[in-house]
Amino acid sequence: MEQYVIKGGNPLVGEVEIGGAKNAALAILAAATMADETVLIENMPDVRDTNILLQAIESIGAIVERVDRHTVKINGSRISNLVIADDYVKKIRASYYLIGALLGKYKSARVALPGGCNIGSRPIDQHIKGWKALGADVKIEHGLIITEAEKLSGSHIYMDVVSVGATINVMMSAVMAEGQTIIENAAKEPHVVDVANFLNSMGANIKGAGTDVIRIKGTGRLHGTEYTIIPDQIEAGTFMFAAAITKGDITVKNVIPKHLESISAKLAEIGCEIEESDDAVRVVASKPLTHTQVKTLPYPGFPTDMQPQMVVTLALARGASIVTESIFENRFKYVDEMTRMGGDIKVEGNTAFINGVEKYTGASITAPDLRAGAALVIAGLSAEGITTVDDIKYIERGYEDFHIKLQSLGAVIERVDSERELQKFKLKIG
């Protein structure tokens, strides 16, 4: 029963170091298997998702060496198995990035088909469309995606939806295709750019990442590199909202402020002061928060991965707010938990109608997924009394030392794994 137990009410104050971007790391670790030389990756977040993907990478015969907590070496020269077992894909969807990597390098990959997940149905038709356009044969049999190609040839691919996963997966395969590939309507997220930069540092020729047209000249062979992953936009955004919701003053350090612009802009709009420097952003919430309207959109729009943190914060702001989720259909599951804490939020379709309340009261709640889980924790930090958050395994998929970083900002939060520890915490805080 691992849980976070929280005594809310303290404004969070101080500085917090942001780690490497989980969603960039997942693609970069998969892409690292494409070289036959050793690749050194720094600023890798030590979270459950990256650790499971590293196990999947080892399971196909690549050599993985942990240099330290945030540095890993990968050598893909001895890959002997092009099948990724169901176990890994069930635990982590992003193991499908190994299809893009292995299809590119070995012209063959068999990976269990990822199903839906807690935030929606999550089809992969755009990935498949891209691989087929490159000349691969793609079949789904016995729950596996089977991709094979005699050779891959560059192609002109228009993505029907803006997809981070499809853009990255097809980009990885296209690096190893003969000739030029153009991906139109590509995703522009910072992690797409980071993966392109990483591949370029291995000898790929990718231009235009960060715009909606990416041009890739096939290279055929990639070499070793040393690369540092960008800071995590969503971890940073979560701490920025933790400042807002607890009426605190937090500086997120080791960030790229440009990546946080949509988040900073919304926080300023609801009444926070934002100070940016080269690699840090400070959020001061000294005034009452006010209502707003938000719609999640692909980058540079407001990220879907920040939607729950936004909603729990607006539910304590004055007035009526509206939040529309346009990326994933099932991302309001946590709203029932917010009701248990006193939130006044009604969901109709993909829109949450929020009436700001004066305060939350602590309750026993359950994290339904990664970002919603983090949002519930910051709601608990602003609530009166004690909140327990169950199913924190979701939160640990993507936040390294979440409770420890929060403690360093003055939060009263513990990670407990027994009723005895829970009672001990309650006694300690009185």
Ligand code: EPZ
């Ligand atoms: C990535 O998921 C992230 N995951 C998600 O972060 C994030 O929420 C999402 O991008 C949007 O920013 C990783 O990077 C590992 P998409 P991904 O393909 O790539 C539809 C987190 O909390 N679509 O950009 O799976 C899809 O249904 C996670 O860290 C298709 O229709 O997202 C969705 O509506 C959760 N067909 C939209 O596109 C496809 O073939 C965007 O999805 C692919 C996607």
